[in-house]
Amino acid sequence: MAETYDFPSDLRAGQEELHQVRAELLALLKRLPWSVEQLDGFSDTNGWRKVERPASPDWTEDEQAEVEKLRQRERELAVFVTCHRFWAEIAPEKKVDARMKLKHAR
Numbered sequence: 001m002a003e004t005y006d007f008p009s010d011l012r013a014g015q016e017e018l019h020q021v022r023a024e025l026l027a028l029l030k031r032l033p034w035s036v037e038q039l040d041g042f043s044d045t046n047g048w049r050k051v052e053r054p055a056s057p058d059w060t061e062d063e064q065a066e067v068e069k070l071r072q073r074e075r076e077l078a079v080f081v082t083c084h085r086f087w088a089e090i091a092p093e094k095k096v097d098a099r100m101k102l103k104h105a106r
Helices: 009-031 061-082 085-089 092-104
Strands: 042-044 051-053
Touching: 009 061, 009 092
Parallel strands: none
Antiparallel strands: 042 051
16 A cells, blocks of 8 residues: 655645746746857767757846756755655655655645
8 A cells, every 4th residue: 555644734835846946947948048158059960869059149147147046946945855854754764755755746
């Protein structure tokens, strides 16, 4: 029978915000040019797979600040979730299972 866990509301909220911040960061990085600094495009057809990149304009200061803000919040939330007092109540052999269940809890 599958184990169930009574996650505290602040831990659930932290995990949910972590999912949201990561999704927002991923969406932002997909919209931005591939390089933070302005670089010429390139093409490498001699390797085991073809790699091409168009020329990349640099990121604006606002874009860099937004990425850094999201990355900082992601780090804060990751520390909050992984260091939460709840984990001290869980037997070591069940922590991985509990962590996986928290990641998928709604």
